[in-house]
Amino acid sequence: MKRRLLAMKRCFYSLGFLLLSGAAFAQQVRPANSGKIHQEIAQMRHLVNVLYVAAHPDDENTRLLAWLVNTKNIRTSYLSLTRGDGGQNILGSEQGDALGLIRTHELMEARKIDGAGQFFSRAIDFGFSKNYQETFKHWPEDSLVSDVVWVMRKFRPDVVICRFPPDTNAGHGHHAASAIIAAKAFKLAGDKTYAPNQFAYYPAWQPKRLLQNTYRFGDRNTTSEDQFKLTVGEYIPTMGMGSGELAGVSRSVHKSQGAGTPSIPGDQVEYFKFIDGENLSTSLFDGIDITWGRVGRADIGDDLKNIEENFDFERPDASLPALLAVRKKIETVTNAYWRGEKLVEINKVILDCSGFMAELYTKQPQAVRGASLPFTLHLISRSKMPVIVRGIQWGNRSNMGDAADGAAYSYTDSVMPLAITAGTYTGAKPGPNEQLGRMPIDTLLSFDHTLSVPGDELFTQPYWLRWTHDQPALFSIPKDTLLGLPETPSDLNATIYLTIGGENFTIDVPWSFKKLDPVKGDVVEQLRIVPEATLSFNSNLLIAKPDGSVDGDIRIHANVDIRNSFVEVKNAKDSLVVYLKGLTAAAGTDTIVPIHISKELGAKQGKEDFYLTASLGIMDAAVANKKIDGEFCNLTQHLIQYNHIPTLQYFSQVYAKVLRPDWRCTAKRIGYIVGAGDYVPGLLREAGLDVDILKEGDLTNAAKLKRYDAIVTGIRAVNVEKRMVSWLPVLIKYVADGGTLVMQYNTLQDLSTTKIGPYPFTLGNLRVTEEDAKVDFIDPRNKVLNFPNKITEQDFNGWVQERGLYFPAKWDDKYQPLFEMHDTGEQPLKGSTLYTKYGKGNYIYTALSFSRQLPSGNKGAIRLFMNMLSKGK
Numbered sequence: 106m107k108r109r110l111l112a113m114k115r116c117f118y119s120l121g122f123l124l125l126s127g128a129a130f131a132q133q134v135r136p137a138n139s140g141k142i143h144q145e146i147a148q149m150r151h152l153v154n155v156l157y158v159a160a161h162p163d164d165e166n167t168r169l170l171a172w173l174v175n176t177k178n179i180r181t182s183y184l185s186l187t188r189g190d191g192g193q194n195i196l197g198s199e200q201g202d203a204l205g206l207i208r209t210h211e212l213m214e215a216r217k218i219d220g221a222g223q224f225f226s227r228a229i230d231f232g233f234s235k236n237y238q239e240t241f242k243h244w245p246e247d248s249l250v251s252d253v254v255w256v257m258r259k260f261r262p263d264v265v266i267c268r269f270p271p272d273t274n275a276g277h278g279h280h281a282a283s284a285i286i287a288a289k290a291f292k293l294a295g296d297k298t299y300a301p302n303q304f305a306y307y308p309a310w311q312p313k314r315l316l317q318n319t320y321r322f323g324d325r326n327t328t329s330e331d332q333f334k335l336t337v338g339e340y341i342p343t344m345g346m347g348s349g350e351l352a353g354v355s356r357s358v359h360k361s362q363g364a365g366t367p368s369i370p371g372d373q374v375e376y377f378k379f380i381d382g383e384n385l386s387t388s389l390f391d392g393i394d395i396t397w398g399r400v401g402r403a404d405i406g407d408d409l410k411n412i413e414e415n416f417d418f419e420r421p422d423a424s425l426p427a428l429l430a431v432r433k434k435i436e437t438v439t440n441a442y443w444r445g446e447k448l449v450e451i452n453k454v455i456l457d458c459s460g461f462m463a464e465l466y467t468k469q470p471q472a473v474r475g476a477s478l479p480f481t482l483h484l485i486s487r488s489k490m491p492v493i494v495r496g497i498q499w500g501n502r503s504n505m506g507d508a509a510d511g512a513a514y515s516y517t518d519s520v521m522p523l524a525i526t527a528g529t530y531t532g533a534k535p536g537p538n539e540q541l542g543r544m545p546i547d548t549l550l551s552f553d554h555t556l557s558v559p560g561d562e563l564f565t566q567p568y569w570l571r572w573t574h575d576q577p578a579l580f581s582i583p584k585d586t587l588l589g590l591p592e593t594p595s596d597l598n599a600t601i602y603l604t605i606g607g608e609n610f611t612i613d614v615p616w617s618f619k620k621l622d623p624v625k626g627d628v629v630e631q632l633r634i635v636p637e638a639t640l641s642f643n644s645n646l647l648i649a650k651p652d653g654s655v656d657g658d659i660r661i662h663a664n665v666d667i668r669n670s671f672v673e674v675k676n677a678k679d680s681l682v683v684y685l686k687g688l689t690a691a692a693g694t695d696t697i698v699p700i701h702i703s704k705e706l707g708a709k710q711g712k713e714d715f716y717l718t719a720s721l722g723i724m725d726a727a728v729a730n731k732k733i734d735g736e737f738c739n740l741t742q743h744l745i746q747y748n749h750i751p752t753l754q755y756f757s758q759v760y761a762k763v764l765r766p767d768w769r770c771t772a773k774r775i776g777y778i779v780g781a782g783d784y785v786p787g788l789l790r791e792a793g794l795d796v797d798i799l800k801e802g803d804l805t806n807a808a809k810l811k812r813y814d815a816i817v818t819g820i821r822a823v824n825v826e827k828r829m830v831s832w833l834p835v836l837i838k839y840v841a842d843g844g845t846l847v848m849q850y851n852t853l854q855d856l857s858t859t860k861i862g863p864y865p866f867t868l869g870n871l872r873v874t875e876e877d878a879k880v881d882f883i884d885p886r887n888k889v890l891n892f893p894n895k896i897t898e899q900d901f902n903g904w905v906q907e908r909g910l911y912f913p914a915k916w917d918d919k920y921q922p923l924f925e926m927h928d929t930g931e932q933p934l935k936g937s938t939l940y941t942k943y944g945k946g947n948y949i950y951t952a953l954s955f956s957r958q959l960p961s962g963n964k965g966a967i968r969l970f971m972n973m974l975s976k977g978k
Contacts, residue, residue, distance in 0.1 A: 132617040132629045134456070134463040136487075139418040140343030142457045144220075146416065146424075147178040149450050150409045152443055153395035155181040156262035157221075157318075158253070158287040160279035161230065162189040162208040163359045164268055166318055167219055167366075168352035169375055172337040174220040176348055179395075182222030184256055184589075185212065186249060186283050188569075191230035191906065195363040195825055196747060198782035200957070202570055202755065203745060204361065205230065209567075210750040211359050213591055219355040223591040224260070226252035227569070227579040232906040233874050234278030235928055237271065237285060243578045244282065246289075251300055253290035256589045258307035261442060263393050265291055267317045267380070274327050284317065291315045291381055306585065313393055314382035318375060328376040333385055338373045349373055360749055363824070363854065400440040405431060421458040422488040428455050429606040452610060460487025460547075463612060464629065465599050466619035470752070471633040473664050475560045475728040478632075480616065482552040482599065486544045490606055494542040498600040499554050542604075556616065558597070558634060564740070565633040566755040568593045597632065625748075633754050637665045637733060638690070638721050640672075641741040642761040643697075644791050646962050647717070649765050653707035657761065659698045659719055662742070663690035665733070668725040672698055677716045682706065688721075712765065714962070719759045762962045769893035770794065770971040771978035772814035772845070776803070780819025780826065780849065783956035788967070794974075801828065807838035815845040815974040820956045823851040823861055830858040837863050841944030845977040847970075850911045850952040862920075862950055863943040869914030871934055872952075873926050876904045881925040881933075889923060889940055889949065889972050896972065900965030909953040912936035920950075940976075947976040 137145065155173055157165055165183045173181040190205025199207060209225070216223045226249050234240045257265070267284045275281035293299045295311025319327040338349040346354075346368065353368030377389075385391040397406035408431050417423045432451050438444040462485045467478045480499075486492040544550065563571070568587045569580040582588050598613040616632045643658040650656070659672060667690045674683035683700045690696045702710075720739035727733060745753040774795045777786045789796050799816070803809055810816065816836065823829045840846050840863060848861065853868050880901045882890060890896040901908075908926055913936040916922075922935040938951040951973070958966030 132464070132615050132631055134461065134612055134614055136457045136460050136462060139416075139421055142421050142454060143343060143413065143416050143418070144175060144178060145450065145454050145457065146409060146413045148174075148180060149447060149454065150397070150406050150413070151179055151395050152397060152399045152447075153179060153264075153390060153393060154260055154262045155179055155264045155266065155389070156224075156257065156260055156312075157181065157183045157266045157268065158186075158283055159183070159268035160186045160277070160283040161192070162187075162212045163356065163362055163364050164280070164283075165221075166268060166320075166352075166375070167215065167355045168337060168349050168369075168373065169266075169318060170221040171219040171351040171355060172339070172348035175341050175344065175351065176337070176339050180222070182224055182260055182262075183212075183216070184224040184226070184253065186226045186228040186253075186286070187230035187279065188225060189230055189362075191232035192362065193781065193821070194361050195781045195821065196361045198784060199361075199745060200960075203743060206567060206570070206753050206755060207361050207745060207747070207750065208359070209591060210753060211361060214750060215355040215358045216591075218358065219351055222260075224256045224589045225569075225591060226256070227582055227588070228252075229574070229578050229580060230279070231578065233872060233910065235874055235931075236273065236278045237275075237281040238278070239874065239928075240278035240282040245576065245578060246282075246286065248576075248579060249282075249286050250289045250293065252588060253286055254294045254300055255303055255307070255585075257290060257294040257312060258303055258310045259589060261310045263313045263395075264389050265312045265315045266377070267315070268320075270317055270319075270327055270378075274325055276322065276325060288315060288381060303585075312382065314385060315380040316385075316389075317378040317380055319378050320376070327378070329378075333377040333379070335375045335377070335389070336372050337375050338369070338371055340370075347371065358749060360747075400438055400443050402434070402438055405434050405438075408434070422460065422490055425455065425458050425488065425490045425606060428458060429608050432608060455605060455608075456610065456612070458488070459490070459492055459605055461485070461492060461603070461612075463601055463614045464617065464619070465614045466617040466629065467632060468618070468620065470618045470620075470630065471565075471635045471664070472558050473635060473637050473728055474558050474562050477555050477557045480554050480556050482554065482614070484544065484550045484552070484601070485547065487547045488605070489546065492544045493604040494544060494550075495602040495604055495609070496542070497552070498602070499556055500559075500597075500599070562634050563596070564635060564756060565631065566593075570755050595631070597634075630751050633752075635664050635742060635754075636738045636740055636756075637723055637726060637728070637736055638663045638667060638738045639740055639742040639756075640719060640721050640738065640759055642717070642719065642759065644787060645761050646788060646791055646960070647761050647763045648791050648793075649707060649763055650704075651766075652704040653765075654704040655700075655702040655707055655763055657700050659700060659759075661688070661690060661696045661698060661721060663692055663694055663696070665726045665728055666690075666692050667721075667723055670724050670726075671722045672700075672719060673722065674700055674717055674719045676710060677718075682710075682717065710763075714762060714764050714964075717761045717763060719761075764962055764964060764967075766792070767964055768792075768968040768971050770975055771893055772971075772974040774812060774814050775974060776810060776813040776816040778804075778816070778818045778822050778826065778829075778832070780822035781824065783820055783849075784960035785817070785819065785849075785956060785970075788959045792967070792971075804828075804832040804835050807835050807842055807844075810835070810839040810844060811842065813839075813844065814978055815847060815976070817847045817974070818849060820849045821851050822849070823856050823858065824854060827857045829861075833858060833861060837943070837948075840946035840948050843945035843977065845947045845974065846949070847973045848948075848950045849955060850909070852911050862939075862941075863948055864917035864919045864941060866913045866916035866920060866939065866950070869912060869936070871912040871914060871936060872910040873908035873912075873928055873934060873937070874910075875928045876907055877902075878908050878926050878928055880908070883922050883925055883935065887921065887923060887940065889938075889969075889976055892972060893975055894968040894972055896965075896969055900968055902965060903963055904954075904958055904966065905961050905963070906957050907954050909937045909951075912952045913939060913950065949973050949976065 173179045188205035189208035267287050269275040269280035269284045271284040295309050297309045338347045340347045350368035353366045356366040412427045465482045467480050572581040595615040597616040601612045603610040618632045619629045622628045640661045647657045670688045671686040723736040740756040776799045786796050920939040920941045923938040925933045927933045
């Protein structure tokens with residue numbers, strides 16, 4: 106074990122193009138531009154790290170990060186405790202793990218812009234909480250302190266900066282908890298008796314000081330004039346903007362949150378409150394030697410300063426001789442940590458200065474294990490100093506997190522020596538006019554090679570979603586070496602062996618997929634490894650018929666040709682419920698398989714709701730001429746595709762929850778206006794209602810809407826659909842003429858109109874976050890609570906994440922509030938649901954979180970929602 110770990114560490118320090126913690130695990134090796142190279146050289150002069158700590162994606166102060174990295178040339182990383190999976194999504198219907206995956210990659214895109222690094226803990230975001238006491242009812246504090254200690258020992262920050270205070274001024278329980286966790290980790294990171302299991306990888310490390318980056322947000326002000334202050338925002342000529350402007354660009358990548366932020370030029374002041382460690386008076390780095398004098402090698406700092414000052418922006422390769430000389434000096438540094446870190450940095454700078462580019466791609470986006478694919482490798486160098494390709498190792502699989510004991514393992518084939526001339530190559534010895542591996546200047550070299558996906562390769566998905574959660578509040582990450590990483594390291598690579606100026610370099614190039622998109626141009630993404638087939642129920646919620654029978658569909662997507670296979674559907678007790686055999690499907694096709702559970706078999710499942718799982722047994726298929734028999738596929742593939750992030754893939758177990766309905770609904774035909782994305786229309790359809798998604802042409806005249814028994818607006822519809830300003834008068838006229846309008850919650854941010862009801866009311870930020878908060882009925886006789894389903898306190902059992910959010914704060918007396926509820930220790934709130942009669946019809950505004958309860962199959966929430974739809978019938 107120790108021997109393997111040492112080998113892994115040596116490998117880590119010797120790689121020529123290992124990505125830093127803040128960089129994306131890119132699909133191409135591409136040189137930075139001259140401005141960025143110059144900044145990289147300047148950063149190499151500093152031996153210091155800063156860690157910024159907060160709770161969620163978008164909590165980080167991008168202005169400060171951008172200033173530290175791009176103006177002061179300080180290596181800085183952001184540690185977000187969560188991936189934002191408990192939040193809301195303004196782009197689409199993704200929730201939970203899928204939303205966390207989106208926000209992870211939005212953070213990574215932001216880091217590409219501002220240049221900072223990125224870390225995460227294992228914390229699962231469970232939505233808004235009002236105080237840290239509530240937060241720690243969900244999060245295991247000791248586990249997250251251990252996670253943050255791990256990151257501190259790995260990254261070795263000298264200065265740790267929290268965004269939030271550990272009290273109510275944080276505005277969110279997660280925010281306050283992040284400060285509490287960071288303060289405890291700060292004290293423990295240097296404790297040689299704490300978490301000794303971590304010492305197999307990283308030694309104890311004590312940061313110098315802990316600060317809070319104070320702020321003014323709305324009515325919250327944690328700044329004071331006696332705090333330490335910095336002026337930031339200076340103009341960065343190589344970027345054509347100041348760090349405040351850069352911060353706006355970076356933060357605006359958080360598109361799923363609607364977090365567009367202005368780019369503000371000019372100087373601004375940042376405030377810092379001292380929390381722990383050694384105090385400061387003149388600089389964040391008081392008492393810290395941030396130069397190469399820290400390791401007794403001031404000569405290296407002098408050399409780098411000379412390279413920086415004499416850098417030729419039009420000829421980066423002119424700096425190569427001096428950089429190579431510095432590299433040799435760094436190899437002699439006795440401090441192992443800084444030797445390793447700075448070798449990684451200078452190797453990247455040297456490759457950037459050489460103008461080296463490498464990409465390895467195939468023309469198909471995904472492949473199964475064992476498949477053979479044709480790949481093309483492109484290499485190019487723009488350096489006048491000779492760059493020699495010593496060889497290519499086409500298959501090199503290295504994953505520090507998935508080996509049995511966390512050590513590295515590899516899948517390799519032979520290294521191919523090259524003879525290159527005039528842009529071609531051969532695998533033979535060089536001829537009289539050829540030089541072994543020397544790359545012509547600015548000439549693209551192209552290599553074709555067939556590669557086979559290893560038979561035991563893991564399917565492509567985020568490492569934190571690969572295993573079932575051991576605890577509901579923490580992602581399960583069995584391999585310690587993955588903890589903190591923002592993304593899953595590339596597992597399938599080709600390795601290029603280079604020599605530049607007599608020095609050897611090793612570069613891993615990921616196996617990628619590349620296509621030409623007619624709108625986007627070249628698209629290069631990760632090659633996704635998938636099962637031989639994936640399958641899913643047509644809906645994760647199936648509703649039993651009145652006689653107890655169940656009908657549904659299973660969609661099978663074949664990634665290989667399948668013959669003579671079968672589908673098994675089982676219940677939670679692993680008892681076979683449905684068995685279908687003789688299935689055949691061609692690769693790349695979808696097959697819909699109807700399933701039927703008879704009333705007799707349905708009765709055997711008991712009177713309660715129950716779960717179904719499904720799997721496909723493959724008995725006759727082939728991959729690369731190898732026959733497959735006895736393979737079971739039981740995963741659903743999920744693809745997430747938005748223009749601002751790469752295509753993302755993850756898998757989940759195939760399951761469906763079967764509800765035994767205990768509700769009635771007298772409404773039959775529903776019009777639905779889509780908001781920021783939810784699954785409510787699907788549930789309504791599954792319940793037997795006829796649901797139409799309304800478009801522009803449907804909302805020009807109230808008379809066209811009379812055919813609907815009720816109309817529903819999705820969450821945040823008035824925020825995201827700007828045409829609501831003209832649609833709402835039509836909808837209100839529909840109500841006056843006898844219709845029923847059910848409006849789900851909206852937020853205060855960027856409303857298309859504030860006139861969202863027949864009578865005035867004002868939205869607020871009020872919410873009840875305790876999902877089990879007691880609910881009192883203000884008007885128990887109201888028809889909404891009695892017809893066609895009698896609503897009781899039992900119908901509020903089993904709610905998830907919250908009761909409701911963005912409750913109205915004020916309303917006209919013509920509205921009747923239906924419920925009163927509150928979080929522990931707070932005043933009762935009455936604004937969760939407002940009802941009014943208007944003209945001949947009914948208007949209901951509800952801030953209850955139906956968008957989470959209905960997709961989860963909460964039958965009490967379904968009963969209440971059906972009553973709302975039925976109000977006019």
